[in-house]
Amino acid sequence: MSCKKFRILLSAYLDREITKDKEKELLNHLNTCVDCARELEYLKQIKRMFILKGKKEPQEFFETRLLELIKNKRKQLIWQSYFPVIKRTIVVILIFFLIIAGWVNYKKLLYHRTTETISDLLVDEEIDENFQEELLVTYYSPLK
């Protein structure tokens, strides 16, 4: 096995994620290869650097701030959960009004047309006179 492959194994060895056989093979190689042994020391140093670095604390009152955020989010979620219902209701109301408006308009139109016809017959005196004349012409002209 080449040094390059042993270097990949070194990383896994450092993390204790290596099989017993591979570990044995690697340790034998480390006994004979100075460069790989030195590489292992460098990797250990990097690992140590992370351990020494330690962990950082989040900012103060993390839980309190989180609970406040959740409280606000819940209000938003409640409103959002109602939103589709509100949207559907508005659409239904609009359709209802459109139907009603259409029906009222139709009725108005119908009424207007009917009254117009009747008024045409009953109110327009000139037409009535013409009609009378026509009647006279029709019935009495042959006798003339």
Place this chain on the structure above:
Amino acid sequence: MEEDFELLAKFKKGDHRAFESLVRKYKMAVFNTIYSIIGDAQEADDIAQEVFLKVYTKAGSFKRKSSFPTWLYRITVNRCLDELRKRKNKIISLETEFDQDEKLKLKDVLASKEGDITEELKRKELEDIVQKAMNSLPERDRIILTLKEMEGLSYKEISQIMKISLAKVKVWLFRARQKLKGKLSFLYPQE
């Protein structure tokens, strides 16, 4: 692990104290993972809050296919990736130059025994230097190094969180360490 499942089950039934217990237990892990990947403490704090908010709203959809921490780390890493993608339009320099003072401090700290670093100032200095080196790495390397070195997760857990094979975890970690070593080359004068 069973304790986490029990707390989650209680929370699903409406016990908010169970959720608070989960937050107390994992806030450090979540915050430090984000901080190590993003590199900004203030932003890490905000994102950590968002992560727990997501846990709060999505807890009902959690199945026992993975452990709770794996699920939590996956949410955390995905949120970090979103944040890093948002920043992609901005110009971020991956070049890191350590000044002489930083180099000496790091050498000094690493040469000292572990007991010497209890000093808060030294720890802070080391933290800044390590974070500077981490910030200079590509996002994939930052994530895998964080999960291994900061959180001490196993290769199996990392493969589940990052959704990659175990072989890839091995190779990616090796490469990430090589890159980090390159950034800290001043520590190895003999090479």
